[in-house]
Amino acid sequence: MAASFSLILTVVTEMFLGGARFSLGKRLIDAQMLYNIGELYALIMLTGIIGYMLNLSFIELENRIVHWRDR
Secondary structure, eight states, X not given: OHHXXXXXXXXXXXXXXXXXXXXHHXXXXXXXXXXXXXXXXXXXXXXXXXXXXXXXXXXXXXXXXXXXXTO
16 A cells, blocks of 8 residues: 555655656646646556556565465
8 A cells, every 4th residue: 555655645746846857747737737638648547557567566575575475
């Protein structure tokens, strides 16, 4: 859960603070402001895919490290 929350927090922080020039959060806000619906939905899907892959990688890491996980 911490990995998912950190991804959400990172994207939201990029939206409002805008530190990076080409960050995911900034591109989401720009697509929203310019009514670029195709890019907006693509970025939302990309964020979901990144979150899902991050979740799968942590589950696999947990299964390898924590020996009592399947008991």
